Amino acid sequence: MQILAEIEENAKQVFGENVIQSPESPLGQLNRLCASLGTTLWETAEDTYQSYDPDQAEGVRLEQLGRIRLLERMTGETDAEYRGAITNQGRARIDIADIVRALSGVAGVTYAKVFINPGDATDADGIPGHTVAAAVIGGDDGAVASALRPYITPGIDSYGNARADIDVDGYCRTVYFVRPVPVRLGLQLQARVTADRLGCPPPSAVAIGLIISNALTGQSRPVNGQDIDLHLIRTAVTAAYPNVEIVAGTWTLLPDGDLTPLPAPIPFLSIAEIVPASVIVAIVE
Structure with missing residues (x-):
């Protein structure tokens, strides 16, 4: 019509x-x-x-x-x-990127990383052999477990400090995953600066601190279990300011920990949480 x-x-x-x-x-x-x-x-x-x-x-x-x-x-x-x-109905691909994609699609999830140990022995992070360890921040425990479960194939275990029991075709399945414990850190860094090759003045201490804060937070934050060391900080700074050299640094547990020379060790079940206001840079000769 x-x-x-x-x-x-x-x-x-x-x-x-x-x-x-x-x-x-x-x-x-x-x-x-x-x-x-x-x-x-x-x-x-x-x-x-x-x-x-x-x-x-x-x-x-x-x-x-x-x-x-x-x-x-x-x-x-x-x-x-x-x-x-x-169409692979009812099946899941087992690539790490596919697992991360599935977890990232859970409502409320702001961070998702997947670690595997294909060997027989427990690795340096404490992950047992033949095990998948998915680290997730945000999202409901049950929803996270339901998204992860299809990728835990027979013969493979899950690992973590959190667990959720879900129903799969009438059977109870327990899925473990990592809820990283935040470790709040402050940084005090020393930087040596020079004029760049075009004669432009070096950035200020505040600008350097902002670059470091941005690199260590948000989407580019270090993963759980990643230590905060000078190499990590130098990489972030030199990518933006080649004429800046971070020569030394200390870290402290917030709110009132002692100052300790870098690196700051972060266990696998934890994740560094850098507080931008507590990133302090001093220019040295």
Whole structure:
């Protein structure tokens, strides 16, 4: 009906408002013929578009899509079963990036990192052999566990300081993951500066401190278990200011810890939380 209405409206623009387009009139019959052809064309275009979607394709077209994935239809396999094989229905890829993507998609998650130990012995971070350790900040425990569980294949364990019990097809499954404990740190750093090769003056101590704070917080923050050392800080500074050298530094536990020379050791189950207001830079000769 929409196609017919559009044809009749176009006819009025060509022949005038009073043109006769009743169903019995020659123009009316021609309009309906064109509308029928247009409807058939749209249906054909829609069928063609849908046939390239494995979730909608059927029969021979589904088999053509399956061959792209090097999957032939098994004897007696229905379209629904074959479609599930093509789209990996109910299965998960096991690449680390896919696990991180799944965890990052959980509502409220602001940090997600995945560590694995494919060996037989417990590694330096305390992760047992053949184990996945997913570190997550934010999100509901159950939602995090549900997102992680499909990637914990038989023979692989999960590890962490947090756990959630979830129902999988009527069976209780326990999933462990890491909730990094924040370690609030302040930094006091000494920097040596020179004019750059173009003769421009070096940045101020405040500007250097801001670069360091930005590099150690937000999306670029160090991962859990990563020590805060001079190399990490120097890398962040020299990327922005090649004419600045961080020569020494100390750290302190906030709010009132003692000053201690870097590096600041961070256990695997913890994560450094740098407080920007407590990053202090002094310019030295």
